[in-house]
Structures are given as C-alpha cells and as structure tokens.
Amino acid sequence: MQAYVLGEEDDIEDLKDEVTSDITSVLGRVNKSGEGVCVQASTLGSLEALLEFLKVCVQSLVQSTAYEYEDCLCRLGMEWRGGA
DSSP: OOOOOOOTTSOHHHHHHHHHHHHHHHHHTSOOSSOSOOOOOSSHHHHHHHHHHHHHHHHHHTTOOHHHHHHHHHHTTOOOOOOO
C-alpha cells in the first residue's frame, strides 16, 4: 500500500477512490479459508525474516517425509496434529 498526501489542488473524492482501490487489492490477496498460519512480529524486519523462514520451510515440506515434516513443525514451536 502507498501513503497519500492530500494537497490543496487535490480532489478528496479521487483520493478516497485510490485508497479504497488499494485496500480492496490487499484484501483480495488475503486467504479467508480459515486454514493457514497467522504470524505477528514487533518489527517489519522480524516479520520479513519469519515469513522467509516459513516460505523455505514449506517449500522443503513438499518433498519431505513425515519425520521431516514433524521436525520442521517442532522448529516452529508447533506440534503435528495430523495423520499420515
């Protein structure tokens, strides 16, 4: 998303339309299925590092065994609740 500054010559309705479009775009990329991982971090850098770690971990799970899957979850502080 972008930051907008309303100048004296700018139309507030046009700015509202741009902001609404940005928000709609962001919300359209959010998975609302109720499945997945929610992450939170105190700084943007920490969040980026955590998301990169999760991305690498998930990519490695595609071709891994159940043991490797469980090991990855343990490194994330999670436990395996699934079956095979």
